[in-house]
Amino acid sequence: MKTKTTSVTPNHSSLLQDMLAGPIVAVLSAGLISGIITTIFTISLVSLIFSGKLAKFVPYGVGWFLVGAVVLGLWIALSSSYRGNVASPQGKPAVVLVLSAAAISASVNAVQLLPTVCMLIVVTSLVTGICLYLLGYFRVGNLTRFIPFPVIGGFQVGTGWLIVVGAFSVLTGHKLSIANLATLSTPEMLWRWVPALLYAIVMLLVLRYKAHFMSLFVLLLGGILLFHLVVWGMGASYLELRQARWLLGPFPKGSLWQLPTMQHVSWGAISSQTPTILVVVLFAATDVLLNAVAIEVATEERLDLDQELKSTGLANFASGWVGGLTGYCAISLCLLNHKIGASSRLTAVMSAVVCGVFLLWGIPLLDYFPVQVLGGLLLFIGFSFMKEWLWGGWSRLHTIDYLLLLLILVFIASWGFLEGVSAGLLIAMAIFIVNYSRTNVIKLELSGAELRSNRERRPEETLVLDEKGQQIHVMKLQGFVFFGTANHLLEQYRDLFETETGRKLPLRFVMLDFRAVTGIDSSATASFRQMIQSSSAYETQLLFANVSEDIGRILDAQGLRATTLSLLGDKTHLNDCLEWCEEQLLLEASHTAPKEHSFALVLADMFREEDVEHFRDVLIRKEFAEGEVLFTENAESDALYFIEKGQVAAWISNPFGQQERIRSFGVGAIIGEMGLYTQAPRSATLIAVEDSVLFLLTKETLDQLEKEQPLLASSFHHYIARVLAERLGQANNVLKFLLK
Secondary structure: OOOEEOOOOOOHHHHHHHHOOOOHHHHHHHHHHHHHHHHHHHHHHHHHHOOHHHHHHHHHHHHHHHHHHHHHHHHHHHHOOOOOOOEEEOHHHHHHHHHHHHHHHOOOOHHHHHHHHHHHHHHHHHHHHHHHHHHHHOOOHHHHHHOOHHHHHHHHHHHHHHHHHHHHHHHHOOOOOHHHHHHHOOHHHHHHHHHHHHHHHHHHHHHHHOOOHHHHHHHHHHHHHHHHHHHHHHOOOHHHHHHOOOEOOOOOOOOOOOOOOHHHOOHHHHHOOHHHHHHHHHHHHHHHHHHHHHHHHHHOEEOOHHHHHHHHHHHHHHHHOOOOOOEEEOHHHHHHHHHOOOOOHHHHHHHHHHHHHHHHHHHHHHHHOEHHHHHHHHHHHHHHHHHHHHOHHHHHOOHHHHHHHHHHHHHHHHHOHHHHHHHHHHHHHHHHHHHHHOOOOEEEEEEOOOOOOOEOOOHHHHHHHHHHHHHEEEEEEEEEEOHHHHHHHHHHHHHHHHOHHHOOOOOOEEEEEEEEEEEEOOOHHHHHHHHHHHHHHOOOEEEEEOOOHHHHHHHHHOOOOHHHHHHHOOOOOHHHHHHHHHHHHHHHHHOOOOOOOOHHHHHHHHOOHHHHHHHHHOOEEEEEOOOOEEEOOOOOOOEEEEEEEOOEEEEEEOOOOOEEEEEEEOOOOEEOHHHHHHOOOOOOEEEEOOOEEEEEEEHHHHHHHHHHOHHHHHHHHHHHHHHHHHHHHHHHHHHHHHOO
């Protein structure tokens, strides 16, 4: 899928261009309908929060939330990296605040109630705004994606359930619970919530097959008209209906945006809701990122996730000062607008303006707004949250994940939202630990016969290592080693010695390669200590290779690398460990120091006795001091080298820009033969490890030999072919075991 890039930080020219994007009729229509839907949805959230003791303060809530919706919508419309980002107050933060508002209602007096709830809403939006901005500023927003998927689903389902419970409170004045079933089953109560339930079901069915914002608009308008037709047919009085709470209101005349005096705020009650405020932050951060990803998939445009966090953060911070509810991208409106080609900043701006227009001139209409339609809309929203995960999750989620989702729902319904969220995270962490502990921390196991150091060996040394290489064992570790995986590693390590009877030779050296290990915890060191004790019992050396600085500090604090450091010093790369172990086996095999392999023996193996001097005469002798460069990577290949004395090493640049040694060569080794034949640039940099003497055979000299002494050149080619075949065989053996 090709992705188009969008403006990350809109400038004046791009803003104007984005404003005029799309057909003007579609843009204006989409903006008008998006604004009406946002207004109605915002009012439904007001009724959700301001219920019970707070019901009489609904007009204040409408004023605060609509002004906040205007500020929020305009800010995000003009600063988002997505030009069609329609923003509105959101249901999840509202549900969380319902619980906080109820708790505050029960803990403060009548004078403190409205100022304290107002300040709770303000503080929540301000804190959410600051946190979102910081997540975007420090580019750590992706951390929220580490929340387990079934836990997010549990949040959604729990949110849906609480919205449904809140809808019943709005419709009947009673909470949906087992204790209230008898009350809710009376004829009077049935007339209040059954029509709203049927209305919500109709909305679900229609929008399932006709997912268009016009469908939602028509359903809302149709519900309102149907209610008033029934009222007209029954000849009921609007005053009686309003007194019986079948209609919203009455709303006072004049401006609804009035913030109460702050002198009566109960700051203790607000501070007690700190965990709840943090849950709102978590919800907002997660939803902003998930919504942005959903827009990227639907529109094939690449958004700046950090810019979305900063834009939404500043918008909530500004909205909070006027009493606005926490909000962000209304994903359904954004995607529906995109489908009809109305993804324009003008669409988002107009949606916010409509909220403001309604606040200034449309409030009298709320006196005639049916509570059943409002409650039905809340039921529809709650059921939508639940349907997506309870029905859709059955086929998408693993059984364990789906059960966790249901468990979170039970916790939220039984004990509360914060308790359910906390329990879900803890259970998800426990499941992850159990599943991760089943992962084999040993990525690969190889013997010294299968994996060799990059030290060039003489043929007789190769034969010894082929025979005795089983005495070396390499365990390549991976992942994070903690108490769950360390015990399994210990068991596998002990199995090495319990199967000794099947070995021809005893195990002498074991290396633990930490190159692919991301970290260890302190409890894992106990397992490593037991591995060292087992090694001592079987007279085996346990060496730690490729240990990072952080892991090394943990190991050294327990003295676990003492043997490795005493034997190898700071040369603890896996190749260094392998080379040291090979040298010990070679030393034991000869019972003396390894014999020096002379250049003369190589020539004797390559040519007839009478040809040795002829070939030596055409070579160029060169001396290199320790640390001197023979040739560099990507240099021209114009000669090969024979080592008569000393040692040299080949180095390459790894993907991280660091120099890494890939092979070392001693006396008698041949270097650079591939470049001599292919004329390809040097594949590595060669540096003298110690003072060395080398003989050079240039390409020009070899060409001359082929013309003047073809038999001599043929013997040389035959020997080089044999060397390359041996090296290829060794590489194939390693590859074969790596592919196991």
